[in-house]
Amino acid sequence: MAAKSFSEGERLDSQEVERFETVVLPHLDAAYTLARYLMRNDHDAEDVVQDAYLRALKYFSGFRGEESSARAWVLAIVRNTAYTWRRQQHSDTLGTPFNEELHSDSVADEHPEAALLKQDAGESLTRALDQLPIEFREVIVLRELEGLSYKEISDVAGVPVGTVMSRLSRARQRLHEALCAAEEC
């Protein structure tokens, strides 16, 4: 993806670049973790993070939040960048758009190798997460791995807190089922 060019108003002065390095760069691992789970491979995740950081830099002068909110701010940019990349990658092969009712009770992406997963419960949990619809996957990653509050997740994903709650609950139910399938609980 081509680098965005900066317009005159988006240029940063040296102090702002320093502030960017202090406030935003420390969240690189969090950004990469989110991108890795959204893109499901290292190469795309790295490209998404690179592109997201370029965007973050471009819009940083408009970021007026506290340092504590920089994490959610940069994760929102990573999330939107990942969605853009996915749309471009799958523009030819778009399936049905995500529908909470439609996707919530069916087991998505049931694998023929499901029996194999039972060998390793840890791996099966990660795989189960990878196989969740992206809208469920992101709330789990944002909550369980990144430790964001419901309000922050709502801002990052652009959905109401109520939707965050129901997606989290359904996603956890799916993961619980996967865990049980692997461990025969």
Place this chain on the structure above:
Amino acid sequence: MSHPSFESQLDAYLDGELAAVDARELEVHVAQCRECMEFRDRRLALRAAIKARVPTFQASDVLRARVRATVRKAPRVRPWRSLAIAASLAVVALGTWQLAARRSAGEALAGDVFTSHVRSLMPGGGGGAPHRRAVIGSAYREAMV
């Protein structure tokens, strides 16, 4: 537990996202409901499993270097550029001021020309203001008769 909103509530409780009043209410209910307790225990087990087994990732050194390079290469506002902008603003301001001054001088000149022209048309020309007002006043009265 076929009550999704209750499951969400219990998740929110375990996530520390319920208001204190709601949390107490929920605790009272869960303490009396075996099914709810089992659900809570399953969720706690799941959380522990996620924490123990689902990895976070570290950005590779290559990615870290790429991102740092992006930041270093970011276009900056250069000091000479600020000075140049300030200087050009000063030129524009000076020009505008000069133009305004010249215009007011021009207007004053036009005003003088007009005044002297009016005076030259008056009987006895070159009279003072009171005289002009009297002439105009009499002309007005004549017109109204």
